[in-house]
Amino acid sequence: MTPASSGARIAGAQVKGLNCPSCGGALTVRGFEHTVSVVCPQCLCILDAKDPNLQILQKFKDKTRVTLLIPLGSRGIWQGTVYEVIGYQQRTTGEGAETYSWSEYLLFNPYKGFRYFTEYNGHWNDVRTLRALPKPAFGIGAKQRLQYAGATFTHFSTAQAATTYVLGEFPWQVRRGEKVAAKDYIAPPKILSSESTTAETTWSLGEYASGEEIWKAFKLQGVAPKPSGVYLNQPSPLVQKSKDLWRLGRTFLLIAFALLLAGFVIAPNEKVFSDSYHFTSGAGAEASFVTPVFTFKGRATNVEIATRTDLNNNWAYFNYALINDDTGQTYDFGREVSYYSGRDSDGAWSEGSSGDSVTIPDIPSGRYYLRVEPEVAPGVSRLDYSITVHRGVPVQSWFWLVSLLLLAPPLYMTFRRFSFERQRWQDSDYAVSSSSGDDD
Amino acid sequence: MRNPLYLLFGVSLLALAGMKTYSGTPLFASKVNEAKVVPRTVRDNPGAYRSIYGVYPHYVGGK
Numbered sequence: 434m435t436p437a438s439s440g441a442r443i444a445g446a447q448v449k450g451l452n453c454p455s456c457g458g459a460l461t462v463r464g465f466e467h468t469v470s471v472v473c474p475q476c477l478c479i480l481d482a483k484d485p486n487l488q489i490l491q492k493f494k495d496k497t498r499v500t501l502l503i504p505l506g507s508r509g510i511w512q513g514t515v516y517e518v519i520g521y522q523q524r525t526t527g528e529g530a531e532t533y534s535w536s537e538y539l540l541f542n543p544y545k546g547f548r549y550f551t552e553y554n555g556h557w558n559d560v561r562t563l564r565a566l567p568k569p570a571f572g573i574g575a576k577q578r579l580q581y582a583g584a585t586f587t588h589f590s591t592a593q594a595a596t597t598y599v600l601g602e603f604p605w606q607v608r609r610g611e612k613v614a615a616k617d618y619i620a621p622p623k624i625l626s627s628e629s630t631t632a633e634t635t636w637s638l639g640e641y642a643s644g645e646e647i648w649k650a651f652k653l654q655g656v657a658p659k660p661s662g663v664y665l666n667q668p669s670p671l672v673q674k675s676k677d678l679w680r681l682g683r684t685f686l687l688i689a690f691a692l693l694l695a696g697f698v699i700a701p702n703e704k705v706f707s708d709s710y711h712f713t714s715g716a717g718a719e720a721s722f723v724t725p726v727f728t729f730k731g732r733a734t735n736v737e738i739a740t741r742t743d744l745n746n747n748w749a750y751f752n753y754a755l756i757n758d759d760t761g762q763t764y765d766f767g768r769e770v771s772y773y774s775g776r777d778s779d780g781a782w783s784e785g786s787s788g789d790s791v792t793i794p795d796i797p798s799g800r801y802y803l804r805v806e807p808e809v810a811p812g813v814s815r816l817d818y819s820i821t822v823h824r825g826v827p828v829q830s831w832f833w834l835v836s837l838l839l840l841a842p843p844l845y846m847t848f849r850r851f852s853f854e855r856q857r858w859q860d861s862d863y864a865v866s867s868s869s870g871d872d873d
Numbered sequence: 874m875r876n877p878l879y880l881l882f883g884v885s886l887l888a889l890a891g892m893k894t895y896s897g898t899p900l901f902a903s904k905v906n907e908a909k910v911v912p913r914t915v916r917d918n919p920g921a922y923r924s925i926y927g928v929y930p931h932y933v934g935g936k
Contacts (some may be wrong), residue, residue, distance in 0.1 A: 677875045685883040696894035701915050721919040727885060735897035754922060756915060765906040794898040804919050828893065829902035835890040842879050 453478060454487050463519040464602050471602040472520075474505075479599065479607060483656050498785070499523055502552060502658070502825055505601045509651030511559070516540040516548065518577060518651070520601035526592040526615070534597060539604075542608050547604060550647060551639065554655070556664035557647055558624060558639035566636060567618075567625055576863060579618050579625060581638065586618035586625040589665050589861045594628070621857075624666040641666050663856040671850040678843040685839045693832040701731060701825030711809045712749075712816040721806035726758050727822060733797040734825040739790040742818040744772045749816055752806035753791075761795045762791055792826060 451460045458475030468482045470490065478497075479491040499521075507518045511870050520539030526530055535553035537560075549560040567581035577588040594615040601608050613628040622641035627634050641664070644657025660667070706727040710719065729736070742749055748771035757766040768791055774783035809816050858864060893900075915922045 495876040650904055666874075674875075678879055681876055681879055681883065685887060686897045688887050692887065692891050692894055699895065700897060721922065723916050723919050734897070735899065754915075757890045758916070765908065766903055791903045794902050795896060802916065804915060804922055806922075807920070825897055827898055828899050831893045834887045834900055839883055842882070 434750035440830060451614045452487075453480065455480075455489055455492060460487075461506070462602060463517055464544060465605060467541070467547075467604045468519075468602040469604050470599075470607045472600050474600065474605075477600070479609070481606070482602065490606065492820045493609070499536075499598050499600070501538075501600070502536070503550065503647070503653060507651045507653065509647075511548075511647075511650050514542050516542050516545075518550075518601075520603045520607075521599065522596050522603075522607065524594045525597040526594045539601065549637075550637075550642070550651070550701050552644075553664065554662055555644060555660035556665065556667060557642045557644050557657075559637035559642045560626075562763065563625075563636040563638055577618075581625055584620040584623060586620045586623070589617040589619045589624075589858075591616045591862060597868060619666045621666045622668040639666065640671060641668055645718075663853060665857060665860065667857070669850060669853045669857075671846060671853055675843065675846040675850045678846050682839055682843040686836060689832055689835050689839065693829060696829075696832075697827045700827040701734065702825045704821065705729065706803075706822040706825050709817070709819040710805075710807075712809060712818070714809065714814050720808065721752075721804060723756075724803040724820070725807065726802045728800050729796060729798045729824050730741050731798055731825070733795050735792050735828070736796045737790055737823040737826045738803070739788065739821045739823070740766075740768060740770060740790045740818060741821075742770050742772075742816060744770060744787045744816070746773050746775070747771070747810050747813055748785075749810070749818070750808040752804075752808070754804040755793065755796070755801055757797075757801055759800055764796070766791060766793070776828050792828075794825070 451462065452458065453460055453473035453476060455478040456473060456476040458473055460471055460473060460480070460583070462471060462482065469697050471480050471482045471487075472478070477493055477496060478489050481488040491559040500674040501521050503521075504519065505518055505522055508515060510516075516634055517540065518538050519541045522537050522539075523534050524537060525534040527533055538550040538552070540548045540550065542653055547562075549558075550553050551558045551560055563581070565581075567579040567586065570578040570580035570585045572585065572587070579586045581590075588607050592615055595614055596607065596611045599609060616627045616771065618625040618628075624641075626637050626639065628707055629638075631634075644660070647653070648655075648657045667761055706724060708724065710722075722840040733757060738753060738755070748769060751768045751770070753766050753768060756762070770787065770789045772783070772787040774781070776782070803820065803822070805820065807816065807818070855865075
């Protein structure tokens, strides 16, 4: 996906006339002495621009034309320099139905030289040839890595690319059907590419560019084609988003943890009542009773009522009513306690618990007592149990819920980020097949 | 501010958690019936009080 080998570059153009020797059509040469090959825009013959007679290098019967997104002769200011589009070539890789083609636009400035715009499915790259060679780099995994200009590039794919269409002029002897072995290494948004022939290897460095910027720079009509899919060196828009979310998420979690600790510090957690009882079943006996009055001081907060029993393979039920002795305000609730255990062919088992606790929120201060009405299973003659009342017990459950909810957005963004990367590498030599494979 | 929605979401959650932690409200509060009119005679005659949960279906399980 890089410019063709420049190995065939030779001395500058020495054209006598500017007419195609094949069809007589007028030729325009914009690259001055740099032009080595020129393509007749009428008959698409490739001509030798160094030859004073414009020798025909290649001639085609097929006159199929490719529509160029950037017309030849377009001028624009790119990175502060005026460039003119002087050549176009289409490169194709793959075989049969699995082929795909991309476009390469050759840009020229008499003082700055050449650069290229490559385009595939609306994805653009600004490419320049390298003057220095990249160095091998070490990394984990099977992918080869290269180091260049402080960045580490990871091997993406190796393929044979053929030139399938040309138009305009070129600083090398261009040929349709010319094949090179192309290797791509990526460090988004940059891409390092090599093109090798039997004679030499050419390296180029590309950087992902937006179609809108190119359209604006070259004042092209219409709008740039919308990019489709994920391109190999397309910068992931989710990397920064993910990092930002995690940074904020960490801060939120720290605050949530501080709230949890503060909850333990400020919670009164005061035992206000505790007593032990035993229940004896008997005909005509009144099971219900009330406790002595106890006092809740301070702000309204929760109250925890814990019941501990000596139940084993049985159940008990407690009708509770927490009653404000002054106002008559009553909080009525029932708690079941059951505990079963034993041993069977699977080993020992147990179910339930012989104790229970319930937390009632927002109980105002005041003088309270408990009305308790225990029930036990038929046949149980005695049950020993204790009741303990705590006021202002620390609550942890909100911390866990809030932490989970706070983690959800960064986790989702990380998932999307990895999905983006998985999609990127689907077109590489290291794609993970999602299907089990067909026999045919 | 790159993530205003997440910032709002997080601050709201933390504010909610802070308020609930301060008030001591558990996440899953038990079902409690509040009654306003309970005569003071309940203390003298606890059996006269009829609990809302007196007909609760008791568990008779075990493996």
